[in-house]
Amino acid sequence: MIVSPSLLSADFGYLNKDLEMINASEADWLHIDVMDGVFVPNISFGFPVLKYVQKVCRKPLDVHLMIVEPQKFINEVKDCGAEIMNVHYEACTHLNRVVQQIKAAGMKAGVTLNPATPVCMLRDILPDLDLVLLMSVNPGFGGQKFIAGTLRKVKELRELIAETGSNAVIEVDGGVNAETGALLKAAGSDALVAGNLVFSAEDSTAAISTLKSL
Numbered sequence: 001m002i003v004s005p006s007l008l009s010a011d012f013g014y015l016n017k018d019l020e021m022i023n024a025s026e027a028d029w030l031h032i033d034v035m036d037g038v039f040v041p042n043i044s045f046g047f048p049v050l051k052y053v054q055k056v057c058r059k060p061l062d063v064h065l066m067i068v069e070p071q072k073f074i075n076e077v078k079d080c081g082a083e084i085m086n087v088h089y090e091a092c093t094h095l096n097r098v099v100q101q102i103k104a105a106g107m108k109a110g111v112t113l114n115p116a117t118p119v120c121m122l123r124d125i126l127p128d129l130d131l132v133l134l135m136s137v138n139p140g141f142g143g144q145k146f147i148a149g150t151l152r153k154v155k156e157l158r159e160l161i162a163e164t165g166s167n168a169v170i171e172v173d174g175g176v177n178a179e180t181g182a183l184l185k186a187a188g189s190d191a192l193v194a195g196n197l198v199f200s201a202e203d204s205t206a207a208i209s210t211l212k213s214l
């Protein structure tokens with residue numbers, strides 16, 4: 001299982017310590033939640049913080065933009081060293097263009113779906129995607145309860161990926177723990193985001209290892 005701990009739940013007073021923990025752990029990526037207070041009812045952090053994270057973190061950055069008009073910030077995200085740039089389906093009027101621009105900038109292109117958006121909306125863009133990020137909570141906050149209907153969406157998406165000949169990785173974000181993680185693995189997920197689970201654990205490294213070995 002690919003594991004992407006979410007920085008949103010880190011202790012910002014000790015960011016360096018948390019980033020060094022990630023570096024030394026079995027985490028595959030670091031998930032970075034950027035929020036604008038418009039697309040989601042919360043604001044997290046922006047590019048100056050990402051610049052710092054880029055300096056310290058040795059894991060690939062999996063950037064999840066919960067913002068309107070994400071196409072305006074492709075160069076900024078690239079300059080922060082992002083490996084994957086995830087934009088919301090619901091935030092892009094011209095999704096095909098945005099995906100091509102992300103790839104032309106040299107990043108992997110990910111598209112994120114809110115819980116109420118069906119996976120069939122991605123049929124025509126799937127062959128162009130490197131990743132699909134399925135939200136298993138309504139985006140905006142860490143520590144929320146997993147929406148069980150996501151399991152069916154993962155299965156549907158797995159079928160659609162096979163049908164369309166896509167190579168997209170399936171990543172799930174929100175309410176992931178050992179139990180929901182195991183269910184998601186069985187449903188066909190390739191990657192899991194985990195914020196609260198990792199950073200509220202007494203042993204964060206062990207929490208990452210638990211997901212890794214699913």
Ligand code: DX5
Nearest residue numbers: 006139140143174175195196
């Ligand atoms: C929610 C964010 C998530 C969040 C997940 O809007 O996209 O990445 O950090 O947090 P947990 O794992 O605590 O549900």
Ligand code: ZN
Nearest residue numbers: 033064173193
């Ligand atoms: Zn996220």
